Amino acid sequence: MSKVVEIRWHGRGGQGAKTASLLLADAAFNTGKYIQGFPEYGPERMGAPITAYNRISDEKITVHSNIYEPDYVVVVDETLLNSVDVTAGLKEDGAIIINTAKEPEEIRKKLKGYKGKVCTIDARTISIDCLKRYFPNTPMLAAVVKVSGIMDEEEFIKDMEESFAHKFASKPQVIEGNMQALKRALMEVKGL
Amino acid sequence: MAIRDRLSGNEAVAVAMRQINPDVVAAFPITPSTEVPQYFSSFVADGKVDTEFVPVESEHSAMSACIGAQAAGARTVTATSANGLALMWEMLYIAASLRLPVMLAVVNRALSGPINIHNDHSDSMGARDSGWIQIYGETNQEAYDNLIQAIRIGEHPDVMLPVMSCYDGFITSHAVENIDLIEDDKVKEFVGEYKPQYHLNDRFNPVSMGALDLQNHYFEHKRQQAEAMRNAKKVILEVAEEFYKLTGRKYGLFEExxxxxxEIAVVVINSTAGTAKYVVDRLREKGVKAGLVKIRVYRPFPVEEIVAALSKCKAVAVMDKADSFNAAGGPLFTDVTSALYGRADGIKVINYIYGLGGRDVKTDDIEAIYNTLLDIVKTGEVKSVYNYIGVRE
Incomplete structure (x- = not known):
């Protein structure tokens, strides 16, 4: 990978899109990449639309603007499709990854004629099954790794195991569920 | 061996503070600098530093406490942004004139009003004549490296001035990026022990500080203060050289x-310099002779050095992330043009005010500036000197 891969996250305050972008940055960092992970801070409040960004590269990254022509867009909350222009600037040879129970071709109708790849992942079901609560960011993280191919999946799983062990040192009981959610998400992305 | 890590700018600065292990940190939270004392206070609670942490009730008190502590012989650090810096105003001048090398991490944010929490340089630009040394950093790495060097610069016996180490709010403070950290013991050795020449706890050499200073001596003291600022330039370069030997990372008064x-160049401060480097690379691919000067040390202002760097250019754009409201141009523009006057006349210099209140600066914006410079070179004509970019008019 010689060029910079740019990813834009759309979510709602409290769903962990910012955390997911930082986790992705972490995972890519651990595979030796140069990374940026940064949210666009607005008047943050629970439920309001938020945007976060990643740049991942083999070379040093110097650009410090927001991302306007992303390679990948991740939509953590499907209701945002009604209010946010999520495919704005998205490259046609890139992909959009949406958290929804719907099929890719069904959701494509909402994407204002976007011609690139549309992938879906039912992060809600995976999260409820594996974590007993709705934390969409873990499955979404795995889905973006799967679709973008920015790192080796096995390496990603191994790295996340270590990073969860560190992150959840005080509540190790949640590690297994999170790992399960990641692994299931890698298998269940549709539209590849 | 450097420690490869990924940290936000605020995390990096808090780590630098842990490694410096100051005697006193007095701080009051304000976005986007809040995390600096927040992370640092956890280092205090975890016993990782020996610092006396003073959670004061305002920024005026934060700076006052720092001044008191530094006067008593303590190495002192604080952090703030925007209106927090504004509330310190009165005390900034006291710190500088008492020649107390207090360290201040300024996480640049737009000064209200209208109220805004995002990045521009209106806070620290307003403090440019307060007698503090001002050093600016493009990235989390530079914010970290600058704070460590700032300790040595400010405390140098030829300088004895307080130092602001500034970096962009959110863009740098809250973005996680790669960084190379220095080992704790090496930072400790690099900053050394603080041995002030005069302090209030030295009972063998008692001194008064802050005494009334009227027509008799005030002017002489200000003259000495000005001399200290002149001396700082040499010391900054000496410290940078030593830092280079330690880390392999080169710093100067500015980066070329x-x-x-x-033939054409942009002069800019902080994170936008990184975005501009990307544009310079693209222009170079097309054969355009574009360059960039990124100011690191703004006070003292590197007059002769800037002239040398720009003297071969045909047209230069100075970018200011703060307006001066003087109907003439931004602060950096005024300083650059003053420097060139009589030393390198004939270079066409224009000004752009950009990014106020966190307005995002795109590569397209910077490219447009370079294109304007190309036009000026081609036609020899400057249509407008004082300009704005990225604003709706």
């Missing part, structure tokens, strides 16, 4: 990017 044969 592809300036060797540049």
């Amino acid at each position: 990017y592809k300036m060797e044969d540049a």
